[in-house]
Amino acid sequence: MHWLKDCLENHEACRNNQRGYSPTRLLDVDQYRSSGDIVLVETKADPLPYTTLSHCWGPPSKGPLTTTLESLPCRLDRINFNELPQTFKDAVNTTRRLGIPYLWIDSLCIIQDSPDDWAKEASRMADVYAGALCTLAAVSSQDSRGGFFRISEKKMEFVFRYDLNLGDKRIRVFPCEPNSWSISGPLMSRAWTLQERKLSNRILYFKRGDLLWECATMKASADLPYLPYRAYDSDPDSLLLYDNASECMDQKQSSLRLRKSWFDTIEDYSARKMTYGKDKLIALSGLAHDYHERQGRGHYAAGIWQADMPSALLWRVHQYPPDLAQTVNASPSTRSLLPPKRPGAYRAPSWSWASVDGYITYDSQELEAEARYGGIWLQDNAYHAAEASEYDFGAFRVLDMQVNTSDLDPMGAVTGGHLILQGLVATAVMDEKVSDVSHYGRMSTCTWLRTPDGDVVGALLADVQSEVEPYDEIYCVSVRKEREDSLVEVPKDLDRVNYGQVGDPFERYGLVMGLGLFRTGFEHDGMMVYKRLGLIRWVREELFTGLRPSTIKVI
Numbered sequence: 381m382h383w384l385k386d387c388l389e390n391h392e393a394c395r396n397n398q399r400g401y402s403p404t405r406l407l408d409v410d411q412y413r414s415s416g417d418i419v420l421v422e423t424k425a426d427p428l429p430y431t432t433l434s435h436c437w438g439p440p441s442k443g444p445l446t447t448t449l450e451s452l453p454c455r456l457d458r459i460n461f462n463e464l465p466q467t468f469k470d471a472v473n474t475t476r477r478l479g480i481p482y483l484w485i486d487s488l489c490i491i492q493d494s495p496d497d498w499a500k501e502a503s504r505m506a507d508v509y510a511g512a513l514c515t516l517a518a519v520s521s522q523d524s525r526g527g528f529f530r531i532s533e534k535k536m537e538f539v540f541r542y543d544l545n546l547g548d549k550r551i552r553v554f555p556c557e558p559n560s561w562s563i564s565g566p567l568m569s570r571a572w573t574l575q576e577r578k579l580s581n582r583i584l585y586f587k588r589g590d591l592l593w594e595c596a597t598m599k600a601s602a603d604l605p606y607l608p609y610r611a612y613d614s615d616p617d618s619l620l621l622y623d624n625a626s627e628c629m630d631q632k633q634s635s636l637r638l639r640k641s642w643f644d645t646i647e648d649y650s651a652r653k654m655t656y657g658k659d660k661l662i663a664l665s666g667l668a669h670d671y672h673e674r675q676g677r678g679h680y681a682a683g684i685w686q687a688d689m690p691s692a693l694l695w696r697v698h699q700y701p702p703d704l705a706q707t708v709n710a711s712p713s714t715r716s717l718l719p720p721k722r723p724g725a726y727r728a729p730s731w732s733w734a735s736v737d738g739y740i741t742y743d744s745q746e747l748e749a750e751a752r753y754g755g756i757w758l759q760d761n762a763y764h765a766a767e768a769s770e771y772d773f774g775a776f777r778v779l780d781m782q783v784n785t786s787d788l789d790p791m792g793a794v795t796g797g798h799l800i801l802q803g804l805v806a807t808a809v810m811d812e813k814v815s816d817v818s819h820y821g822r823m824s825t826c827t828w829l830r831t832p833d834g835d836v837v838g839a840l841l842a843d844v845q846s847e848v849e850p851y852d853e854i855y856c857v858s859v860r861k862e863r864e865d866s867l868v869e870v871p872k873d874l875d876r877v878n879y880g881q882v883g884d885p886f887e888r889y890g891l892v893m894g895l896g897l898f899r900t901g902f903e904h905d906g907m908m909v910y911k912r913l914g915l916i917r918w919v920r921e922e923l924f925t926g927l928r929p930s931t932i933k934v935i
Contacts, residue, residue, distance in 0.1 A: 401511025438523025505666025
Protein backbone atom coordinates (compact mmCIF):
# COMPACT_ATOMS: atom_id res chain seq x y z
CA MET A 381 0.00 0.00 0.00
CA HIS A 382 1.66 3.18 -1.27
CA TRP A 383 0.11 5.49 1.34
CA LEU A 384 1.37 3.50 4.32
CA LYS A 385 4.86 3.05 2.86
CA ASP A 386 5.11 6.73 1.97
CA CYS A 387 3.92 7.79 5.42
CA LEU A 388 6.32 5.49 7.28
CA GLU A 389 9.28 6.63 5.19
CA ASN A 390 8.61 10.33 4.54
CA HIS A 391 6.15 11.85 7.06
CA GLU A 392 8.24 13.19 9.91
CA ALA A 393 5.22 14.43 11.91
CA CYS A 394 3.61 10.98 11.73
CA ARG A 395 6.83 9.26 12.82
CA ASN A 396 7.13 11.62 15.77
CA ASN A 397 3.61 10.68 16.88
CA GLN A 398 4.23 6.95 16.64
CA ARG A 399 4.46 5.11 19.95
CA GLY A 400 6.22 1.84 20.57
CA TYR A 401 3.61 -0.31 22.28
CA SER A 402 2.25 -3.82 22.50
CA PRO A 403 -1.31 -4.43 23.73
CA THR A 404 -1.87 -7.18 26.29
CA ARG A 405 -3.16 -9.50 23.56
CA LEU A 406 -2.94 -9.48 19.78
CA LEU A 407 -4.18 -11.65 16.93
CA ASP A 408 -1.31 -13.31 15.09
CA VAL A 409 -2.32 -13.40 11.41
CA ASP A 410 0.91 -15.07 10.17
CA GLN A 411 1.29 -18.21 12.29
CA TYR A 412 -1.40 -20.20 10.45
CA ARG A 413 -1.38 -18.17 7.25
CA SER A 414 -1.44 -21.20 4.93
CA SER A 415 -4.86 -22.21 6.28
CA GLY A 416 -6.08 -18.64 6.82
CA ASP A 417 -6.58 -19.24 10.54
CA ILE A 418 -5.43 -16.82 13.22
CA VAL A 419 -4.54 -17.16 16.91
CA LEU A 420 -4.79 -14.93 19.98
CA VAL A 421 -1.41 -14.39 21.63
CA GLU A 422 -0.41 -12.79 24.91
CA THR A 423 2.41 -10.37 24.21
CA LYS A 424 5.70 -9.60 25.93
CA ALA A 425 6.97 -6.14 26.79
CA ASP A 426 8.69 -5.48 23.44
CA PRO A 427 6.69 -3.37 20.94
CA LEU A 428 5.18 -5.31 18.04
CA PRO A 429 3.89 -4.07 14.65
CA TYR A 430 0.11 -4.32 14.46
CA THR A 431 -3.04 -2.83 12.95
CA THR A 432 -6.26 -2.03 14.79
CA LEU A 433 -9.85 -2.42 13.65
CA SER A 434 -12.45 0.30 14.18
CA HIS A 435 -15.93 -1.12 13.66
CA CYS A 436 -19.56 -1.06 14.77
CA TRP A 437 -20.57 -3.88 17.07
CA GLY A 438 -24.22 -3.64 16.11
CA PRO A 439 -27.14 -4.68 18.36
CA PRO A 440 -26.63 -7.55 20.85
CA SER A 441 -28.48 -9.93 18.51
CA LYS A 442 -25.83 -9.25 15.83
CA GLY A 443 -22.83 -8.81 18.11
CA PRO A 444 -19.33 -9.76 16.96
CA LEU A 445 -17.29 -12.81 17.83
CA THR A 446 -15.87 -12.28 21.34
CA THR A 447 -13.39 -13.66 23.82
CA THR A 448 -14.78 -14.66 27.22
CA LEU A 449 -13.24 -16.35 30.23
CA GLU A 450 -14.61 -19.65 28.95
CA SER A 451 -13.46 -19.24 25.34
CA LEU A 452 -10.02 -17.73 26.16
CA PRO A 453 -8.14 -21.09 26.08
CA CYS A 454 -9.62 -21.88 22.66
CA ARG A 455 -8.74 -18.43 21.31
CA LEU A 456 -5.16 -18.88 22.54
CA ASP A 457 -4.99 -22.20 20.69
CA ARG A 458 -6.45 -21.29 17.30
CA ILE A 459 -9.31 -19.37 15.69
CA ASN A 460 -10.84 -20.85 12.55
CA PHE A 461 -10.93 -18.23 9.79
CA ASN A 462 -14.37 -19.40 8.68
CA GLU A 463 -15.79 -18.63 12.13
CA LEU A 464 -14.92 -14.96 11.78
CA PRO A 465 -17.63 -12.47 10.74
CA GLN A 466 -16.99 -10.81 7.38
CA THR A 467 -15.59 -7.55 8.79
CA PHE A 468 -13.03 -9.50 10.81
CA LYS A 469 -12.11 -11.58 7.76
CA ASP A 470 -11.54 -8.42 5.73
CA ALA A 471 -9.41 -6.95 8.54
CA VAL A 472 -7.26 -10.10 8.65
CA ASN A 473 -6.78 -10.16 4.88
CA THR A 474 -5.97 -6.44 4.70
CA THR A 475 -3.45 -6.73 7.53
CA ARG A 476 -1.74 -9.57 5.67
CA ARG A 477 -1.66 -7.56 2.42
CA LEU A 478 -0.02 -4.69 4.29
CA GLY A 479 2.68 -7.08 5.49
CA ILE A 480 1.88 -6.54 9.16
CA PRO A 481 1.92 -9.67 11.36
CA TYR A 482 -0.51 -8.69 14.12
CA LEU A 483 -4.04 -7.30 14.42
CA TRP A 484 -5.94 -5.90 17.41
CA ILE A 485 -9.74 -6.27 17.56
CA ASP A 486 -11.43 -5.12 20.76
CA SER A 487 -14.02 -7.90 21.03
CA LEU A 488 -11.37 -10.62 20.68
CA CYS A 489 -8.41 -9.05 22.48
CA ILE A 490 -10.33 -7.95 25.59
CA ILE A 491 -12.01 -10.56 27.82
CA GLN A 492 -15.57 -9.30 27.57
CA ASP A 493 -17.04 -10.91 30.70
CA SER A 494 -14.13 -9.97 32.98
CA PRO A 495 -14.86 -6.54 34.57
CA ASP A 496 -11.25 -6.19 35.70
CA ASP A 497 -9.76 -7.00 32.30
CA TRP A 498 -12.30 -4.81 30.52
CA ALA A 499 -11.62 -1.81 32.80
CA LYS A 500 -7.85 -2.25 32.56
CA GLU A 501 -7.85 -2.52 28.77
CA ALA A 502 -10.33 0.33 28.31
CA SER A 503 -7.95 2.62 30.20
CA ARG A 504 -5.18 1.72 27.72
CA MET A 505 -7.03 2.69 24.52
CA ALA A 506 -4.77 5.71 23.98
CA ASP A 507 -1.72 3.45 23.84
CA VAL A 508 -3.45 0.79 21.74
CA TYR A 509 -4.53 3.09 18.91
CA ALA A 510 -1.55 5.44 19.07
CA GLY A 511 0.79 2.43 18.96
CA ALA A 512 -0.75 0.84 15.87
CA LEU A 513 0.92 1.22 12.49
CA CYS A 514 -2.50 1.72 10.92
CA THR A 515 -6.18 1.62 11.88
CA LEU A 516 -8.65 -0.09 9.52
CA ALA A 517 -12.04 1.61 9.69
CA ALA A 518 -15.12 -0.27 8.47
CA VAL A 519 -17.15 2.88 7.83
CA SER A 520 -20.20 1.54 6.00
CA SER A 521 -20.91 -1.61 8.01
CA GLN A 522 -23.56 -1.50 10.75
CA ASP A 523 -22.21 -4.62 12.47
CA SER A 524 -19.41 -7.16 12.18
CA ARG A 525 -21.20 -9.03 9.40
CA GLY A 526 -21.16 -6.19 6.88
CA GLY A 527 -17.53 -6.36 5.81
CA PHE A 528 -15.37 -3.63 4.36
CA PHE A 529 -16.95 -3.50 0.89
CA ARG A 530 -19.90 -5.92 1.05
CA ILE A 531 -22.44 -3.46 -0.32
CA SER A 532 -24.74 -4.16 -3.26
CA GLU A 533 -23.28 -2.83 -6.53
CA LYS A 534 -26.58 -1.06 -7.12
CA LYS A 535 -25.68 1.18 -4.22
CA MET A 536 -22.05 1.74 -5.22
CA GLU A 537 -21.04 5.30 -6.03
CA PHE A 538 -18.64 4.81 -8.93
CA VAL A 539 -16.78 7.69 -10.56
CA PHE A 540 -15.39 6.66 -13.96
CA ARG A 541 -11.82 7.69 -14.66
CA TYR A 542 -9.15 7.25 -17.33
CA ASP A 543 -5.46 6.86 -16.55
CA LEU A 544 -2.89 8.02 -19.12
CA ASN A 545 0.63 6.70 -18.52
CA LEU A 546 3.31 9.03 -19.87
CA GLY A 547 6.65 7.48 -19.03
CA ASP A 548 7.15 7.82 -15.29
CA LYS A 549 4.13 10.15 -15.05
CA ARG A 550 0.44 9.29 -14.82
CA ILE A 551 -2.43 11.63 -15.66
CA ARG A 552 -5.89 10.75 -14.37
CA VAL A 553 -8.83 12.20 -16.31
CA PHE A 554 -12.37 12.40 -14.90
CA PRO A 555 -15.40 12.97 -17.15
CA CYS A 556 -17.14 14.40 -14.09
CA GLU A 557 -16.12 15.71 -10.69
CA PRO A 558 -14.49 12.98 -8.53
CA ASN A 559 -15.83 12.04 -5.13
CA SER A 560 -14.94 14.51 -2.40
CA TRP A 561 -13.01 13.37 0.67
CA SER A 562 -15.96 12.67 2.92
CA ILE A 563 -16.55 10.01 5.53
CA SER A 564 -20.15 9.07 6.08
CA GLY A 565 -21.65 5.92 7.48
CA PRO A 566 -22.72 4.15 10.67
CA LEU A 567 -19.20 4.11 12.13
CA MET A 568 -19.11 7.90 12.26
CA SER A 569 -22.20 8.09 14.47
CA ARG A 570 -20.83 5.92 17.29
CA ALA A 571 -19.33 7.49 20.42
CA TRP A 572 -16.62 4.87 20.96
CA THR A 573 -15.15 5.42 17.50
CA LEU A 574 -14.35 9.11 18.02
CA GLN A 575 -11.31 8.42 20.18
CA GLU A 576 -10.30 5.61 17.86
CA ARG A 577 -10.10 8.11 15.03
CA LYS A 578 -8.40 10.87 16.99
CA LEU A 579 -5.83 8.57 18.62
CA SER A 580 -4.80 6.75 15.43
CA ASN A 581 -1.74 7.97 13.54
CA ARG A 582 -2.87 6.51 10.22
CA ILE A 583 -6.30 5.34 9.09
CA LEU A 584 -7.59 3.49 6.06
CA TYR A 585 -11.32 4.09 5.66
CA PHE A 586 -13.24 1.40 3.79
CA LYS A 587 -16.54 2.91 2.72
CA ARG A 588 -19.18 2.34 0.11
CA GLY A 589 -17.54 2.77 -3.28
CA ASP A 590 -14.33 4.35 -2.03
CA LEU A 591 -11.10 3.90 -0.10
CA LEU A 592 -9.73 6.84 1.88
CA TRP A 593 -6.48 7.58 3.71
CA GLU A 594 -5.80 9.92 6.60
CA CYS A 595 -2.69 10.62 8.66
CA ALA A 596 -1.28 13.59 10.54
CA THR A 597 0.27 14.89 7.30
CA MET A 598 -2.28 14.32 4.54
CA LYS A 599 -5.55 12.89 3.28
CA ALA A 600 -6.04 11.00 0.01
CA SER A 601 -8.64 8.89 -1.80
CA ALA A 602 -8.76 6.09 -4.34
CA ASP A 603 -9.87 8.64 -6.93
CA LEU A 604 -7.07 11.07 -6.12
CA PRO A 605 -4.38 8.99 -4.39
CA TYR A 606 -1.54 11.45 -4.94
CA LEU A 607 -3.32 14.72 -4.20
CA PRO A 608 -2.94 15.54 -0.51
CA TYR A 609 -5.94 16.99 1.26
CA ARG A 610 -5.74 19.00 4.44
CA ALA A 611 -5.16 16.85 7.50
CA TYR A 612 -7.89 16.15 10.04
CA ASP A 613 -7.07 18.92 12.54
CA SER A 614 -5.90 21.58 10.11
CA ASP A 615 -9.21 23.41 9.71
CA PRO A 616 -9.14 26.98 11.11
CA ASP A 617 -10.45 27.55 14.60
CA SER A 618 -13.30 29.89 15.41
CA LEU A 619 -12.67 32.57 18.01
CA LEU A 620 -12.83 31.70 21.69
CA LEU A 621 -13.08 34.00 24.70
CA TYR A 622 -9.82 34.50 26.55
CA ASP A 623 -9.68 33.17 30.10
CA ASN A 624 -6.70 35.23 31.26
CA ALA A 625 -4.30 37.99 30.27
CA SER A 626 -1.51 35.60 29.27
CA GLU A 627 -3.75 34.02 26.61
CA CYS A 628 -4.43 37.47 25.23
CA MET A 629 -0.68 38.14 24.92
CA ASP A 630 0.20 34.72 23.43
CA GLN A 631 0.48 35.13 19.66
CA LYS A 632 0.61 31.32 19.21
CA GLN A 633 -2.55 30.95 21.32
CA SER A 634 -1.38 27.56 22.61
CA SER A 635 -3.67 27.39 25.64
CA LEU A 636 -6.60 28.85 23.73
CA ARG A 637 -6.31 26.34 20.91
CA LEU A 638 -6.01 23.42 23.33
CA ARG A 639 -9.19 24.50 25.09
CA LYS A 640 -10.98 24.98 21.76
CA SER A 641 -9.82 21.53 20.62
CA TRP A 642 -11.27 19.88 23.73
CA PHE A 643 -14.54 21.82 23.50
CA ASP A 644 -14.88 20.74 19.85
CA THR A 645 -14.20 17.15 20.88
CA ILE A 646 -16.98 17.26 23.48
CA GLU A 647 -19.43 18.70 20.94
CA ASP A 648 -18.61 15.96 18.43
CA TYR A 649 -18.64 13.21 21.07
CA SER A 650 -21.94 14.21 22.69
CA ALA A 651 -23.69 14.12 19.30
CA ARG A 652 -22.83 10.45 18.81
CA LYS A 653 -24.80 7.36 19.80
CA MET A 654 -23.93 5.06 22.67
CA THR A 655 -25.56 1.71 23.51
CA TYR A 656 -24.74 1.83 27.22
CA GLY A 657 -24.98 5.21 28.92
CA LYS A 658 -22.65 4.08 31.72
CA ASP A 659 -19.80 4.18 29.16
CA LYS A 660 -20.11 7.95 28.65
CA LEU A 661 -16.83 8.83 30.33
CA ILE A 662 -15.16 5.44 29.78
CA ALA A 663 -15.39 5.74 25.98
CA LEU A 664 -13.55 9.07 26.20
CA SER A 665 -10.90 8.04 28.75
CA GLY A 666 -8.33 6.94 26.16
CA LEU A 667 -8.46 10.35 24.55
CA ALA A 668 -8.29 12.01 27.98
CA HIS A 669 -5.18 10.00 28.87
CA ASP A 670 -3.55 10.98 25.58
CA TYR A 671 -4.51 14.62 26.05
CA HIS A 672 -3.09 14.64 29.57
CA GLU A 673 0.20 13.06 28.48
CA ARG A 674 0.73 15.27 25.44
CA GLN A 675 -0.81 18.57 26.53
CA GLY A 676 -0.65 18.65 30.32
CA ARG A 677 -3.96 20.35 31.12
CA GLY A 678 -3.84 19.66 34.85
CA HIS A 679 -6.46 17.84 36.91
CA TYR A 680 -9.21 16.03 34.96
CA ALA A 681 -12.64 15.54 36.47
CA ALA A 682 -15.66 14.01 34.69
CA GLY A 683 -14.75 15.32 31.24
CA ILE A 684 -13.50 18.74 32.38
CA TRP A 685 -9.90 19.99 32.62
CA GLN A 686 -8.71 22.22 35.43
CA ALA A 687 -6.79 24.36 32.91
CA ASP A 688 -10.07 25.13 31.10
CA MET A 689 -11.78 26.54 34.18
CA PRO A 690 -13.99 28.43 34.60
CA SER A 691 -15.19 28.56 30.98
CA ALA A 692 -15.41 24.73 30.93
CA LEU A 693 -18.48 25.04 33.18
CA LEU A 694 -20.36 27.20 30.68
CA TRP A 695 -21.68 24.49 28.35
CA ARG A 696 -25.29 24.19 27.24
CA VAL A 697 -27.54 21.51 25.79
CA HIS A 698 -29.55 21.75 22.58
CA GLN A 699 -33.21 21.01 23.21
CA TYR A 700 -34.34 20.42 19.61
CA PRO A 701 -31.59 18.89 17.47
CA PRO A 702 -32.18 18.77 13.67
CA ASP A 703 -32.32 15.69 11.44
CA LEU A 704 -29.75 12.93 11.25
CA ALA A 705 -26.65 13.34 9.10
CA GLN A 706 -24.06 10.66 9.83
CA THR A 707 -20.97 12.47 8.63
CA VAL A 708 -17.91 13.92 10.30
CA ASN A 709 -17.81 16.63 7.63
CA ALA A 710 -21.10 18.09 8.82
CA SER A 711 -21.58 19.96 12.05
CA PRO A 712 -22.42 17.63 14.96
CA SER A 713 -25.56 19.72 15.43
CA THR A 714 -26.96 18.15 12.27
CA ARG A 715 -27.05 14.71 13.85
CA SER A 716 -30.26 13.24 15.19
CA LEU A 717 -30.60 12.99 18.95
CA LEU A 718 -33.35 12.19 21.38
CA PRO A 719 -34.55 15.05 23.61
CA PRO A 720 -31.98 15.71 26.37
CA LYS A 721 -32.48 13.74 29.56
CA ARG A 722 -30.73 12.67 32.73
CA PRO A 723 -29.43 9.08 32.81
CA GLY A 724 -31.31 6.58 34.95
CA ALA A 725 -28.23 5.82 37.08
CA TYR A 726 -25.67 8.27 38.44
CA ARG A 727 -22.91 9.00 35.94
CA ALA A 728 -21.42 12.41 36.72
CA PRO A 729 -21.95 15.46 38.94
CA SER A 730 -24.48 17.98 37.60
CA TRP A 731 -21.77 20.52 36.66
CA SER A 732 -20.28 18.08 34.15
CA TRP A 733 -21.66 17.84 30.60
CA ALA A 734 -21.53 14.04 31.08
CA SER A 735 -24.49 14.28 33.49
CA VAL A 736 -26.85 14.80 30.52
CA ASP A 737 -27.70 12.69 27.47
CA GLY A 738 -27.88 15.33 24.77
CA TYR A 739 -25.90 17.39 22.28
CA ILE A 740 -23.49 19.67 24.19
CA THR A 741 -22.09 22.92 22.86
CA TYR A 742 -19.70 25.55 24.16
CA ASP A 743 -20.97 28.25 21.80
CA SER A 744 -21.42 30.61 24.76
CA GLN A 745 -17.61 30.87 24.76
CA GLU A 746 -17.29 31.63 21.04
CA LEU A 747 -17.17 34.91 19.18
CA GLU A 748 -18.31 35.73 15.67
CA ALA A 749 -15.20 34.97 13.61
CA GLU A 750 -16.41 35.08 10.02
CA ALA A 751 -17.65 37.74 7.66
CA ARG A 752 -19.97 36.97 4.75
CA TYR A 753 -19.21 38.59 1.41
CA GLY A 754 -20.78 37.67 -1.91
CA GLY A 755 -21.97 34.29 -0.63
CA ILE A 756 -18.49 33.28 0.59
CA TRP A 757 -17.49 32.90 4.22
CA LEU A 758 -14.17 34.62 4.93
CA GLN A 759 -12.18 33.54 7.97
CA ASP A 760 -10.68 36.35 10.00
CA ASN A 761 -7.44 36.09 11.94
CA ALA A 762 -8.07 33.84 14.95
CA TYR A 763 -6.26 36.37 17.16
CA HIS A 764 -8.71 38.98 18.43
CA ALA A 765 -8.30 42.11 20.49
CA ALA A 766 -9.78 41.98 23.97
CA GLU A 767 -10.29 44.32 26.86
CA ALA A 768 -9.47 43.20 30.38
CA SER A 769 -13.20 42.82 31.08
CA GLU A 770 -13.29 39.77 28.78
CA TYR A 771 -11.26 37.69 31.25
CA ASP A 772 -12.49 39.46 34.39
CA PHE A 773 -14.48 36.87 36.33
CA GLY A 774 -15.25 39.28 39.16
CA ALA A 775 -15.78 37.47 42.45
CA PHE A 776 -16.12 34.02 40.82
CA ARG A 777 -13.54 31.41 41.81
CA VAL A 778 -13.30 27.62 41.57
CA LEU A 779 -11.82 26.66 44.94
CA ASP A 780 -11.93 22.89 44.59
CA MET A 781 -12.91 20.27 42.00
CA GLN A 782 -13.02 16.61 42.99
CA VAL A 783 -14.50 13.36 41.65
CA ASN A 784 -14.44 9.77 42.91
CA THR A 785 -13.09 7.34 40.31
CA SER A 786 -11.92 3.76 39.97
CA ASP A 787 -8.32 2.96 40.83
CA LEU A 788 -8.03 1.18 37.48
CA ASP A 789 -8.85 4.29 35.46
CA PRO A 790 -8.78 7.74 37.10
CA MET A 791 -10.10 9.24 33.86
CA GLY A 792 -12.97 6.81 33.44
CA ALA A 793 -16.28 6.32 35.23
CA VAL A 794 -17.03 8.40 38.34
CA THR A 795 -19.18 7.58 41.36
CA GLY A 796 -19.43 11.06 42.87
CA GLY A 797 -17.96 14.54 42.78
CA HIS A 798 -18.27 18.16 43.82
CA LEU A 799 -17.20 21.73 43.12
CA ILE A 800 -16.53 24.34 45.77
CA LEU A 801 -17.31 27.72 44.23
CA GLN A 802 -17.03 31.27 45.45
CA GLY A 803 -19.03 34.03 43.81
CA LEU A 804 -22.07 36.25 43.73
CA VAL A 805 -25.29 34.24 44.05
CA ALA A 806 -28.59 35.99 43.31
CA THR A 807 -32.17 34.71 43.37
CA ALA A 808 -34.49 34.91 40.36
CA VAL A 809 -37.77 33.32 39.31
CA MET A 810 -38.26 31.14 36.24
CA ASP A 811 -41.06 32.41 33.99
CA GLU A 812 -43.42 30.36 31.82
CA LYS A 813 -42.27 32.47 28.85
CA VAL A 814 -39.91 30.60 26.50
CA SER A 815 -37.89 32.00 23.56
CA ASP A 816 -36.20 30.23 20.66
CA VAL A 817 -32.41 30.39 20.46
CA SER A 818 -30.89 29.67 17.06
CA HIS A 819 -27.38 29.74 15.66
CA TYR A 820 -26.61 28.31 12.19
CA GLY A 821 -29.48 25.82 12.54
CA ARG A 822 -28.66 24.82 16.12
CA MET A 823 -32.07 25.15 17.69
CA SER A 824 -32.68 25.42 21.39
CA THR A 825 -34.92 27.24 23.83
CA CYS A 826 -34.44 29.52 26.79
CA THR A 827 -36.69 30.30 29.75
CA TRP A 828 -37.09 33.90 30.84
CA LEU A 829 -35.89 34.88 34.30
CA ARG A 830 -37.50 37.60 36.41
CA THR A 831 -36.69 39.31 39.66
CA PRO A 832 -39.03 38.63 42.59
CA ASP A 833 -40.63 41.98 41.63
CA GLY A 834 -41.45 40.72 38.13
CA ASP A 835 -38.81 42.53 36.04
CA VAL A 836 -37.25 40.48 33.20
CA VAL A 837 -33.60 40.02 34.08
CA GLY A 838 -32.17 37.34 31.78
CA ALA A 839 -32.64 33.79 30.50
CA LEU A 840 -31.98 30.18 31.47
CA LEU A 841 -30.88 27.61 28.90
CA ALA A 842 -31.95 24.51 30.82
CA ASP A 843 -29.98 21.30 30.59
CA VAL A 844 -33.26 19.33 30.55
CA GLN A 845 -36.31 21.44 29.77
CA SER A 846 -38.68 19.12 31.65
CA GLU A 847 -36.87 20.05 34.87
CA VAL A 848 -37.97 23.69 34.58
CA GLU A 849 -40.93 24.55 36.80
CA PRO A 850 -42.43 28.00 36.10
CA TYR A 851 -42.39 30.36 39.07
CA ASP A 852 -39.84 28.26 40.95
CA GLU A 853 -36.77 29.97 42.37
CA ILE A 854 -33.40 29.66 40.65
CA TYR A 855 -30.04 30.65 42.07
CA CYS A 856 -27.92 32.56 39.56
CA VAL A 857 -24.12 32.55 39.86
CA SER A 858 -22.34 35.25 37.85
CA VAL A 859 -19.26 33.85 36.06
CA ARG A 860 -18.19 36.20 33.26
CA LYS A 861 -19.33 39.20 31.18
CA GLU A 862 -21.18 38.88 27.89
CA ARG A 863 -19.59 40.27 24.72
CA GLU A 864 -21.52 42.12 22.06
CA ASP A 865 -19.99 39.98 19.29
CA SER A 866 -20.92 36.67 20.93
CA LEU A 867 -21.67 33.86 18.51
CA VAL A 868 -25.21 33.38 19.88
CA GLU A 869 -27.38 36.48 19.76
CA VAL A 870 -29.92 37.54 22.34
CA PRO A 871 -33.39 36.25 21.31
CA LYS A 872 -35.15 39.25 19.78
CA ASP A 873 -38.28 39.10 21.91
CA LEU A 874 -36.20 38.92 25.09
CA ASP A 875 -33.97 41.69 23.76
CA ARG A 876 -36.89 44.06 23.16
CA VAL A 877 -38.34 43.57 26.61
CA ASN A 878 -35.17 43.61 28.64
CA TYR A 879 -32.43 45.48 26.82
CA GLY A 880 -33.95 48.15 24.58
CA GLN A 881 -34.38 48.20 20.83
CA VAL A 882 -32.63 45.66 18.62
CA GLY A 883 -29.55 47.17 17.02
CA ASP A 884 -28.63 49.31 19.99
CA PRO A 885 -24.79 49.12 20.06
CA PHE A 886 -24.88 48.98 23.83
CA GLU A 887 -27.54 46.26 24.06
CA ARG A 888 -25.17 43.92 25.96
CA TYR A 889 -23.60 46.49 28.23
CA GLY A 890 -23.66 45.25 31.81
CA LEU A 891 -24.75 41.68 31.01
CA VAL A 892 -23.24 38.48 32.40
CA MET A 893 -23.47 34.73 31.89
CA GLY A 894 -23.11 32.01 34.50
CA LEU A 895 -24.69 29.01 36.20
CA GLY A 896 -28.31 28.41 37.07
CA LEU A 897 -28.62 26.26 40.20
CA PHE A 898 -31.26 24.87 42.53
CA ARG A 899 -30.86 24.09 46.21
CA THR A 900 -30.83 20.48 47.31
CA GLY A 901 -31.93 21.33 50.84
CA PHE A 902 -28.69 20.04 52.33
CA GLU A 903 -25.71 21.77 53.92
CA HIS A 904 -22.10 20.58 54.13
CA ASP A 905 -19.44 22.17 56.33
CA GLY A 906 -21.57 25.29 56.60
CA MET A 907 -22.06 25.56 52.81
CA MET A 908 -25.36 25.28 50.97
CA VAL A 909 -25.38 22.38 48.50
CA TYR A 910 -26.69 22.97 44.96
CA LYS A 911 -27.16 21.17 41.66
CA ARG A 912 -26.91 22.64 38.20
CA LEU A 913 -30.12 23.37 36.32
CA GLY A 914 -28.60 25.02 33.26
CA LEU A 915 -26.65 27.93 31.80
CA ILE A 916 -27.84 31.49 32.44
CA ARG A 917 -27.22 34.14 29.77
CA TRP A 918 -27.80 37.83 29.11
CA VAL A 919 -28.41 38.47 32.81
CA ARG A 920 -28.36 42.10 33.93
CA GLU A 921 -25.50 42.85 36.30
CA GLU A 922 -27.74 44.86 38.61
CA LEU A 923 -29.27 41.56 39.76
CA PHE A 924 -26.03 41.08 41.74
CA THR A 925 -25.69 44.66 43.03
CA GLY A 926 -24.98 44.84 46.75
CA LEU A 927 -24.30 41.12 47.16
CA ARG A 928 -21.25 39.73 48.92
CA PRO A 929 -19.40 36.62 47.64
CA SER A 930 -20.71 33.29 48.95
CA THR A 931 -18.97 29.92 49.13
CA ILE A 932 -21.16 27.06 47.92
CA LYS A 933 -20.91 23.39 47.02
CA VAL A 934 -22.26 22.02 43.72
CA ILE A 935 -22.74 18.27 43.27
